[in-house]
Amino acid sequence: MRTITFLNPFKRSLWTGGIKTTLYHAELLHQNGFPVRIFQPDGIPDAAPDSTKPLFISELNIPNNDITIFPECLNDFLRDWIEMPEIQNKYIFCQNQYYFYAYNISTRDLERFGVKGLLCPSEFSKKSLVNVLGINPDFIHVVPCVVDREMFKSHMIKRNQIVTASRKWRGMEGIPSYSFLLRSMLHLKYPELSDIPWIMLEHQPQQLVAEAMNASTVFLSLSRLESLGLTPLEAMSARCLVVGYHGAGGLEYATPQNGFWFSPEQQEEVVDALALALNGLPAQNPVLTKMLDAGEYTASQFNVQAATTALIETYRAFCHH
Incomplete structure (x- = not known):
């Protein structure tokens, strides 16, 4: 051979x-x-x-x-x-x-x-x-x-926090960066969420990325110009509620049932969805629970x-x- x-x-x-x-x-x-x-x-x-x-x-x-x-x-x-x-x-x-x-x-x-x-x-x-x-x-x-389902799997107890990953394209963060911009907009429109922690996954080994996702309620997707987008799928496997950009390639799996998906021009919509997720997940909103189930099922197909x-x-x- x-x-x-x-x-x-x-x-x-x-x-x-x-x-x-x-x-x-x-x-x-x-x-x-x-x-x-x-x-x-x-x-x-x-x-x-x-x-x-x-x-x-x-x-x-x-x-x-x-x-x-x-x-x-x-x-x-x-x-x-x-x-x-x-x-x-x-x-x-x-x-x-x-x-x-x-x-x-x-x-x-x-x-x-x-x-x-x-x-x-x-x-x-x-x-x-x-x-x-x-x-x-x-x-x-x-x-x-x-998707490594053994590595990316939910903790029984999650902390209500946002985990997000920076972009791989040089200059893609923009001025200001997308994560900074969305965080600022969230705090301005929803000041009661200003104490929510943000975990930035920059240059982290896979094990630490998995641990952060497994312990977090929300993943902010900043996907851009993707052929597929593996990171949001890993977040789904970890039972994070995915909010953010589908990155084009994410349209392979992104649906209204498994996350809150937007284009990069829809910053206000992303902020509103983040607030909905952060307020609804601790209250075990049944609609969001179904969305988590759908996301986990989506990840299981890979x-x-x-x-x-x-x-x-x-x-x-x-x-x-």
Whole structure:
């Protein structure tokens, strides 16, 4: 069977949802009998799970028949590598189509590079790639993300507080930042909620993120330009009531039944929904309880079994391509 090599050329100190997903997919494939390795020249990521560490390599020689998985950020040496005819079985794991568009890669470029397929995390992302690039839908394979239900699960006793995550796009916070703006608006319109704690999840390891979500009642979603949006799903799994932006990709799962979802222009609506959640959850408002149940069910659909089935089918097809 062909060896699958994931290219992960990032600093070992960097830990993102994309890196987490790459490692998780590599581990699932390895557990199911696929030869897998992860190329990271800077060394094993500091936050990598112990179970993935044996898969890492820091030097690379790619045999002609190997399967090579490129990230969507095709810059520096990756751009040179994807143009090399010596690397024959090239695929791109496009975890965020908006990142991919920023590199101005056309369908003609993909053909010239010899790329045999794209992978993406959602039907929303696939539809966007088809519409923008004019790619044949059969060229794109959806491999879903996984919510760790053992890590992200509710405490029996939650503190009435807001937990939120900063954005990954440079400059996305704006002037002022969205979190600061929404917090200020909430305090101005609902001064009785000024003492509600806000927990900022900036550059935190996954375990601390999970602990904060598990102990909190409300997650403020600041999702923007997403292909899916894993963090709100993790918050749903932790039985946080999600309030905020769907981030476009969140439309894959966002409904009026499982959260209060808005566009980034609806700041006042977000503030009103935050107040409704913060006032209603301690009183066990039955409508909000049903919303929590719906959110938890939504998160449960992004499970290991579904991801494993899709991965095995997809990579088995790659191996016989």
